[in-house]
Amino acid sequence: MERSVRSLSLPMSRKIAADLCAGDEILLSGTMLVGRDQVHEQFHKIIKAGKVLPVPLEGETIFYMGPAPAPEGAVIGSCGPTTSSRMDPFTPELLDAGLVGMIGKGPRSSAVQEAVIRNGAVYFYAFGGCGALYAQKVTSIVCLAFQEFGPEALYRITIKDFPVIAAMDSRGVSIL
Template identity: 50%
Template sequence: MEHEITTPLTKDVIATLHAGDTVRITGTIYTARDAAHKRMAEALQEGKPLPFDIRGQIIYYMGPTPAKPGHVIGSAGPTTASRMDKYTPQLLDLGLIGMIGKGKRSQAVKDAIVRNGAVYFAAIGGAGALLSHSIVGAKVIAYEDLGTEAIRELTVKDFPAIVVMDAEGTDLYKKVAEGTTSCD
């Protein structure tokens, strides 16, 4: 099934998304990968606020190439999500509701997704040039010194992704590995 969804996502909308569905996302999303997650975890540990209000938001695990003159952003595809697994359950418990990346997640992340009624999307790895066309605005909002790993606020239009882990805990990758998917 195909869905056109707009951020911030609500739990009602997420409840309609099922593993294997395709989505087109429009609105604001935030980038954060390894180093930014580490800093956010440190901030929380020190009792400091996160650099943006993550409630109801989507984090895109992505570090772009520099934008060429006249471009909004460079190549901008997903990175492997499992490297963020250590930090993710805490963020989900604090209100993060969606993630875009690629690859498998840990059981702890899966549990936190179900507990919080959240969703994990995959974007196509290796399609960074194509995906950059769905990004119409980009600005660094925190941790600028991290370069490509800084937190960016992106404005996306019809950003294509696939529901890999839905709020019920169904895991598309697992279904493919077990040969039980209806995808093909």
């Protein structure tokens, strides 16, 4: 069977996210946020306190990842996805706040799926354990907040031809 792989630019509009279909193989290029457990807990506290997040989430995609240190001369170290389900309790409120895409590995809760449908968002599967492969797809990285958490800080990265598979779409279809 011939596989078609399409390209997609980040950040993306809600309309583009909502049109993606679970099972689509996609190469992402552009910029996205990076954050995992600590970023999610901090975001939750900020939203709960009615304060302003360090970065507006509208149109953003977040990659659940904590990088290994960059070797000399490299942009980033090994940087594959972490298990998404740990972010589940915090995810619906981020989607409701404008986040349109998430990238990680493994299944999501039904509450996340409902929030994906409600917001016309998308969850991408990134190839688990493939940190060296993904390091080749990152062209720049900058820390946006929570530097004290080291690899668990909030980053923005620029990527080129970053391979993912749409895993949960806005129509409620999931390949997980």
